[in-house]
Amino acid sequence: MPVLSVEGLTTNYRTLRGWVKAAENVNFDVEKGQAVGVVGESGCGKTTVALSILKLLPRGGKIRRGKIIFDGTDIVPLSDKEMRAIRWKGISIVFQGAMNALNPVFKVGDQIIEAIKTHEPDLPKSDARARAEGLLEMVGVEPSRINNYPHEFSGGMRQRALIAMALASNPKLLIADEPGTALDVIVQAQVLQLMRGLKEKLGLSMMMISHDLSIVAEVCEKVVIMYAGHVVEYGEIGEIFKEPLHPYTQGLMGAFPSIKGNKQKLVSIPGQPPDLLNPPPGCPFYPRCPYAMDVCKTKFPESKKMGSAEHYVSCYLY
């Protein structure tokens, strides 16, 4: 049984001009011990999916349809109080931006201890401190740095400290929102290596959000490609790298350099994603797609399974 099944998730934001259709009929599973990447341009709905799973949507955000089955229970109907018991202990998140996610006026160790004590208030402070030191060590930060303030940490160490906080309550599912963004490439590679190691060591299930397909390929077994709130392609990462089917995925792959293959010109995807207040009918990639046909304007194409491996695509070419 998957740790997480997202089934037909539709999340919109209410605005004065109408509903912003941020996520439409999103489907994917995260199996135990596996990592799934959610990839797409800014505003494609990937963070909305993560915030829907945590039920931490900003004002105006509403899950309008679908199920989020975590550990066998649909969490969509749960109250705030019930969700508080699931957040951090069941599903935890490493937020984007290591600089802003830590409180600058508290010591890093105290922030990790607070995260532990929030869910285990009866744990003696000395035990919580020992656990915080163990967590820092696990993420590759010298435990003696427990008394440092965030400004005394490098960007990579702050990112590691955030991962330690997210692991404080032994969650079943870790959501990482753009890990490594704003870090230099060497530190980013170290953070990804850490995440891969933690997944293997702790048997963690993970959902990793990124705009960069190559980052996701470092850690994940499966990938969900999102465009304008829709899942356009989904499946095993090796299959999708071997044969990207959706024209948007092909465009994403053409936008990244290959260090192994021959030198080739990088190609950007012309145009902009649509306004999600008034998305075009049919396939939202239509205005940018080099293969667009009349049928593409009619309705969003159904997801089709391709071949024997787990590989789904929503496109009228197939």
Ligand code: SF4
């Ligand atoms: Fe292009 Fe049509 Fe496929 Fe959309 S459905 S990606 S417009 S070919």
